[in-house]
Amino acid sequence: MAEEAERANAAREEKEAAEEREKAARAEKKIARQEFAEKLSRAGSTVGEFFTKKRSVSPAITGSALKLSSVLIIILGLFQYFLRLTLSGTTTLTFYLSLFLFALAGYALAVKVEKDKVAIFIPMVLFVIWYFGFQGSLTPSFLLTYLLISMIVLALPAILTKGEAAKPELYGLLPVLFLFLDIGLIPWLIENFQLPVTPFLDSLVFFMPWWTLFGLFVIPETENKTFNFIAALARIAGVIYILMVLIVPLIPDIGYDSSSSLLPELSEFEQAQARLRGKLPQGENPFVSNIACAFSNPVDVPGCIQERQLLSSLKIVCQSQNIDEGTEEFDTCLDEEREKQKQALVEASGTVDPSFKEVTTAEFIISEQFFPKETVITSGQELTVHYPATVKVKNPRRQEITFDFSCFFTKGSTTVPGVVSLQGETKTTITIVTENNELPITCTPSASLDGSYKLVYEATLSNLKTTSSLKRAFIGMKSDQEKQQIIDQLSRTTFRTRLDSVSQAPDEFARINFGFGKTADDPYIAADDSLILVSSVTNNGVGKINHIRNYQIKVLEKGFTVKSGDIRCVEGSAITVPETISSRTPYVLPYSSCFLALPETLQQFDAPFRIETFFADLIYDYTIKKEIPITVKVEMTS
Amino acid sequence: MKIVSIIALLLISMLVISCTQGNKQIADFKKEGIGEVDVSRQESYFPRTAHQGDTFDMGLALINNAAYDAKDVRVVVAGFDNAFVDLIHEKEEKALIAGRSLFDQDGEEAQFQFQGVVNDLLGAEFKNQNYFIYLTYNSKMEFTPKPCIGLRQIYKNIQDQGCSIPEGATRYNGQGAPLTVESMEILPPSASGGEIKFILTLRNRGKGNINTVQLDKAMIANKELHCQFRGEPEMTKTVIFPEMKTLEVVCTALLETENRYTTTLFISFLYDYERVIQQSLELKR
Incomplete structure (x- = not known):
């Protein structure tokens, strides 16, 4: 019995001990959890502190580091620019130099800002991963994933620092922009959008020392006011230049060849329509159409421009008929005018070739200053006035053209023949083969005149x-x-x-x-x-x-x-x-x-x-x- | 220490980005990811302007980033207006450009040179020439997954070697070519001794067009696997690849045992590929 009691006691003690151990273990776990939570909180605040903390570096050191890095960027940027000019394009050396300048630009910006320096590098790293790691992929599914993750990566420091890291993150986009302009823009446009980039845009990007411009952007103010002024001017010019480079690719014919020029096409379109009812009214500014279409319909920019231009012109036509926009009558008017346009285009079976800038032309020029519009003679006096004119001829392809001149005076049903004097001689015919010619002629009435007449010069070009x-x-x-x-x-x-x-x-x-x-x-x-x-x-x-x-x-x-x-x-x-x-x-x-x-x-x-x-x-x-x-x-x- | 933790944070982000990206853009010699014969930007040159009477050169540098050889590579230049440009020759061929392999992890490079002469522009100031470079070649793609086959998990008391058959299709990252097996779905038989089906979805993830696809070899654990394009007779081994669409291949095998086990599939496809590169040249007087 005693043995049984002892065993029962031992079992109770063991149970109690086990309960105690369990309690201790639970307490330990609780403490561990608390410690972990504290650690986590400390880690969060450490990261936050890391981003928000002001570096205790003296302003003098910061200033000199910034000056040194920006001057280095300017010098290396110039060196890279001249290398590119001499070697006619991007080579391995200039490419790696660009990457180095990219990193240096990040450093310079980090020195320039007082807080959250590291955040500057986040967008830079993200860009490098996208452009080099994923070869600038534009696949929608990939872009969606990448942008989402990028936003999370960018948002994380911003959240931890209560928004203070957002500004330096934006700063970090600057080196990205410059690297993209320096090495990325042209191949990116060609490869992803298959745009035949014009030599103009090519030159716009090629003939700009981008990193030197960046250096000027970040260089601190000096005591030399002239230098500060020049640097400020360069910054303003640089911003305008960058805007131009970014906008130009959106514009057909300026940024990329649209095979056949869009604007001449519209002018041709106007000519065709003018056959029906006079010249088309001025519609929307083509530049505005270009920009609007680049955003609203990037898939078919030329078609969109044509449609916008046409619609704006037709609206003016209908408005000029005092029809209120938005009414059914206005829509009917638009439809009718559009139909007329179609008809006009069908008529335009041939067109002007825009690649011929210089064409054969000939026209009479009358010098108002020396032309005797009104002559007074006394009765019985013979009219000896010579009426001068000049025929201006452009013959860029040096054709052999024969000119035969004549003139006459008309008044009602009366016609008085004139006598032509060409280049001071009593001849009426001349053959030219040269490029630019001015042929002076005079016309003298063969009989006496009295009253108002219409003097008609004629030249037949054979x-x-x-x-x-x-x-x-x-x-x-x-x-x-x-x-x-x-x-x-x-x-x-x-x-x-x-x-x-x-x-x-x-x-x-x-x-x-x-x-x-x-x-x-x-x-x-x-x-x-x-x-x-x-x-x-x-x-x-x-x-x-x-x-x-x-x-x-x-x-x-x-x-x-x-x-x-x-x-x-x-x-x-x-x-x-x-x-x-x-x-x-x-x-x-x-x-x-x-x-x-x-x-x-x-x-x-x-x-x-x-x-x-x-x-x-x-x-x-x-x-x-x-x-x-x-x-x-x-x-x-x- | 803090800097290290931030850099670590960035690196982890990079890792996350790389891993969550659905497909590897560059194929490696292990026949994964997407890869094709690419234009080497740095080595290629296409003039932007040429003057009347000038002779101009164009150079196309290709690099085989696929994990397979490209055969019968042909480069044709088309689109120059014959009235204004005379091309000395408009076609160049190369029998083979080797792909990435254990021995050459970068893939082989090849150069194609063309020369043209600008004729009289007949008085015009300029003429814009849009031209195209047609790159065509034949290549292959091998799909070698190790699926778990047998009866479904609902059947108890069968040996499974720790493998299970996934519900729905399994997605793949590419096989080192533009032609990819995007996904494979396994349809096990409903009872023992039946046929197991593998439904493969093929997709073109390259920059060019796949014209035709041919079913080359299909094996399951060294035994022949019967495959056919969905909707086509079994005899039809070559089909036209539908542009911007997918193609389905259905393979069937007779199960020898009801147990589940991991095996090896080998299915290879031959395809002919075409890529068009557009360029422009301004002719000036």
């Missing part, structure tokens, strides 16, 4: 030659899918707008418009397509086409043959044109359409496609004229 060109893409024998891929590529680059698909000519007196393909303005030609060719002549100036001496659409020399129709659809001569031909109503040549057969060389070839430009010559005579009112008062002698 043997003028204007060459039009037309671009076509040959895509050979391909599957429908392959064809579509090529068409997609080319419609984004080579044939961006309809005007790229029609014939173009210098902005001269007249031009031949021509087109061929499945339809006349379809630029894509496959091996098995049936090709129709059409042509017309446009009077592009204010004078008159007298006579078409010759026209030739040079497709035969490229191996094409006329499958059906008259051979005169591609070349002909001695065409008399009606008086009514003008820029509004192109003259459709006789035998102007036929069907062509594609040469073998443009049906089968190795390349995915071929681009060919075809030319057509128009040789013609053209008359320009100038009218000016004159008065001759005859006074009776007493």
Whole structure:
């Protein structure tokens, strides 16, 4: 029994001891938890303190460190700039120098700010990881993850320091911006957006010593006021320059080649519409359209610009009809005007070639100062006044042009012929071959005048030659899918707008418009397509086409043959044109359409496609004229 | 000490970012991640302007960042207007550009040179030329996962060697090529002795286009695996890769045992790849 009692006692004691041990263990755990919580809290406040703590470095030391680092950045920046110029681009050496300057820039900024120095490096590190680690990936899913994590990484110090680390984090974006401008921007634009960057933007980035500019941004004020002033000016200029570099890539034609210039296209568009109802009113500023479209519709900036410009012009047209915007009537007006635009574009079968900056021109110039608009003679006195004019001729392609001058005076149904004196000689014809010419002439009435007349000068220019060109893409024998891929590529680059698909000519007196393909303005030609060719002549100036001496659409020399129709659809001569031909109503040549057969060389070839430009010559005579009112008062002698 | 802890914080952030990124951008020779024949920016040169009568040179430097060799590499320049530019030759070929391997972890580099002459611009001040460089080659991709196969976990009293069959598809980071097996779903049989199915989703994660894909070899533990493209007859081993879409391959094998165990799959694909690089050149008088 006693043994049993002892065992029961021992068991109770053991149980009590176990309970005690358990209690002790729980207490230990509690203490450990408290300690851990304290440690954690201390760690948080330590990190917070680390970010917020002011470094106890004397201002003199800070100032000299900042001065030293910024001067070093300026000098190394200049060295890197000259290396880049000498070595014509980014080399391994300049690349690593850029990275070093990037780190140095971070250090300089860290010295410059008093608090939270380390936070400056966070965005820098994040950028390095993105740009070099992930090769600047723009994959949406990746960007989402990366930006989310970046925000967390950036927010963490800001939270721990109660927002004080946010400012230096923003500072940290400055070296990132400069590194991006220095080495990243151009390849990034080309690689990710496939933008054919213009030499202008290229030069804008290439000819700027970015790190030197950064050095000027961070250099502390000195006692030398002149230096401070120059540095301040450089900073302002630098900010403007950076803004320009960042905005320019968004603008077609300035930042990147849009293959065919958008603005000339709009002016062409205006011309076409002007045929219906006069010149288009001024719409939205193209620059504003560019910027707005770059943000609102980055996928199709050119299309968006065209739409915005058109819409703004149409709104002005409808507003000018006193229709209130927002009403149903206003919408109807917009729809009607839009339809007119479409019609106008269909009419514009040829266009002006913007790549010809200098074109053949001839015009009469009257010097108001020396022109005898009003002459008083006494009765019986012979009128010996010579009416002077000058014909200014630009002949950049040195064509051989013959000028034949005439003049006359009209008053109602009365016409008095004039006698032309050319360059002081009694001749009316001259042939020029030089580039710039000024031909002075005078006109003298062959009979006496009395009253108000209209003096008309005329010059007929013979043997003028204007060459039009037309671009076509040959895509050979391909599957429908392959064809579509090529068409997609080319419609984004080579044939961006309809005007790229029609014939173009210098902005001269007249031009031949021509087109061929499945339809006349379809630029894509496959091996098995049936090709129709059409042509017309446009009077592009204010004078008159007298006579078409010759026209030739040079497709035969490229191996094409006329499958059906008259051979005169591609070349002909001695065409008399009606008086009514003008820029509004192109003259459709006789035998102007036929069907062509594609040469073998443009049906089968190795390349995915071929681009060919075809030319057509128009040789013609053209008359320009100038009218000016004159008065001759005859006074009776007493 | 504090600086060290902050740097550690940053490094951990970097590590987190690297690990949470869904796919490794660069393939390594272990056949993981995404890799293809890339243009070496530093070594390539494309002039921006050329004057009438000038001869100009263009150089395309390629580096094979894939874990496989690129065969029949062909570079074609197209898009120059033949009226204004004469290319001396428009095509260059190379039989092979070796991929990344244990012996060459950087992949082979190759240079392609082209030369052109600017003709008379016939009075025009300038002409803008947008042209394209077409890079095409053939290559392969091997998918070698080690899945757990057998009956599902709901069947008790079977040996499982500690492996389990995942519910739903397992995602993969790429196999060192632009063509990737994005995910694989295992559909075990509902009873012993049935067929196990592997449904592979293929995706193009490269910068170019995959034109056709061919099923090359398919093995499960050294035995043949029957695979076919979904929606295609079993005989069709080559299909056109749908642009911007995925392709499904269904493989089946007869289970020899109802036990679960880890085995090795080997499925390889051949594909032909095309990448188009756009450039521009301004011709000046």
